[in-house]
Amino acid sequence: MPAGPRPTGPKAVDRRLLAPAAVAVLTALAVAGCSSGSSSSSSSSSGAAGSATASAGASGSAAAQPGGGNQLQSDYQKVIKDVLPSVVQITTASGLGSGIVYDDKGDIVTNAHVVGTATSFTVTLAGSTKPLDATLVAGYPDSDLAVIRLSSPPGGLRPAAFGDSNKVELGQITLAMGSPLGLSSSVTQGIVSATGRTVSEPRTEGSPGAVIGNMVQTSAAINPGNSGGALVNLNSQVIGINTLAATEPEANGAAAPGIGFAIPASTVTSIADQLIKDGKVTNSGRAALGITARTYFDQNYHPAGAVVVAVADGGPAASGGIQPGDVITRIGDTPVDSLNSLTTALASLAPGSKVTVTYSRDGRSTTAEVTLGTLATP
Secondary structure (H helix, E strand, O other), rough: OOOOOOOOOOOOOOOHHHHHHHHHHHHOOEEEEEOOOOOOOOOOOOOOOOOOOOOHHHHHHHOOOOOOHHHHHHHHHHHHHHHHHHEEEOOOHHHEEEEEOOOOOEEEEEHHHHHOOOOOOEEEEOOOOOEEEEEEEEEEEOOOOOEEEOOOOOOOOOOOOEEOOOHHHOEEEEEEEEEEHHHOOOEEEEEEEEEEEEEEOOEOOOEOOOEEEEEEOOOOOOOOOOOOOOEEOOOOEEEEEEEEEEEEHOOOEEEEEEEEEEEEEEHHHHHHHHHHHHHHOOOOOOOOOOOOEEEEOOOOOOEEEEEEEEEEOOOOOHHHOOOOEEEEEEEEOOOOOOOHHHHHHHHOOOOOOOOEEEEOOEEEEEEEEEOOOOOOOO
């Protein structure tokens, strides 16, 4: 590997921080950020396009007709030719990650945890060794997204095409593109393993962490340095931004092969458009109860819910009769035993959703029917 900044390593997270649906699948797994810096997991490099770890879907497609393998290979090569020029390497003072060319004005979308606290960057385009200067447009850590802008955009920039998140289905073949371990313009392949995952990121220096809903789970290898890169379908459309990988805490944080997560394209385009237009997010698209809360501990000092500290006037909770001092223990069918689990439960829901909130008041359990609002933005 050439000398230079090291990609930041995955940051292990307790599996209890995952949404219930994710816990059932990721038993004994943790989630790790795939950005830039010293690695804390023993992940292997993703290698070049056409990985030998072909998915069952890919194999089945190839066997469906004579010469199918050649056709699938041609499909891969076309997608790589179409999309890889839109994927860049981003270098900060502390490490490196990946990004996607968003428009021909030089805007590049990436993860907020790739940006960290930096405001200036060096960007290397695919197929180039010439570094380009870039500055921060704005970031939105709550969704782990940020936009940076090239100071002097060159001609011929290739903005990526973003797909429809609603059309992402299980079994679709995916290609993950980025700079894993600093190996620029690398490609791995897999399938869409699941959709609708809600995952909690760890809080680290320069990154407050985030709870992100509706993520795409993929078997395509995502390694440190891949963060901010593209997860692509065979129609040459970006369906997500590579963000997290799973690690195995009982194996000293070693990578759990074939379990990675990407922020869906619909979230990426919504947040990026607002950051570019307004320099901030004005519509988070995230559900909220309209409360301030903290973790509630029972008499044995065990987390046992989220106690309401304050209620916004006219907000969803206030309209449902929830008051300060109430202890929320369930959102719909999802148990709540801490502030984090409340945040995770809400992240899996959409503004305008109607949900039953179970809470305890003066030792008695009761419920309220609430129509969720939209999480306020700074």
